[in-house]
Amino acid sequence: MSLSKKQIKFLRAKCHALKAVIMMGQKGLTDEVLNELEIAxxxxxxxxxxxSVDDREVRKQMIAEICEKSQSEEVQSIGKTLSVYxxxxxxxxxxxPSK
Incomplete structure (x- = not known):
């Protein structure tokens, strides 16, 4: 599933008011984190x-892994905060909205 620019813009506006539901620690993407992400x-x-990863390259790899394993789409990534749909x-x- 790929999102159009119009849909991403819509979702970005929605996620602006959200608070982070999942906090990833230094251990990274564990089974427990994946289970909580699945539920959320x-x-x-x-x-x-x-x-909680400081290195940008490691963070990019982690974002790609999160999206792949959870079968979700990245909506926005600002600093250490990621929004997925x-x-x-x-x-x-x-x-x-329609594409």
């Missing part, structure tokens, strides 16, 4: 994640 994405669809196939919570 299923329940909210749009989730903000706080990363994944539609809930059972019940869509956020109604995206």
């Amino acid at each position: 994405l299923t329940h909210h669809e749009l989730v903000k994640i706080k990363l 994944r539609v809930n196939p059972d019940r869509a919570i956020i109604e995206l």
Whole structure:
């Protein structure tokens, strides 16, 4: 699933008011973090994640890994904060604008 620029802009506006639901520690992307991310994405669809990695290259790799393993789309990444989106196939919570 890929998002159009219009949809990303819409989701960025929505995630502005969100607080980080998941905090990733120094251990990185553990099974526990993935389980919590799965629960949060299923329940909210749009989730903000706080990363505690200082190195930009490592952070980029971690963002790619998070999106791949959770099957979500990166909406926005500012500093150490990442916003991801994944539609809930059972019940869509956020109604995206058409592409």
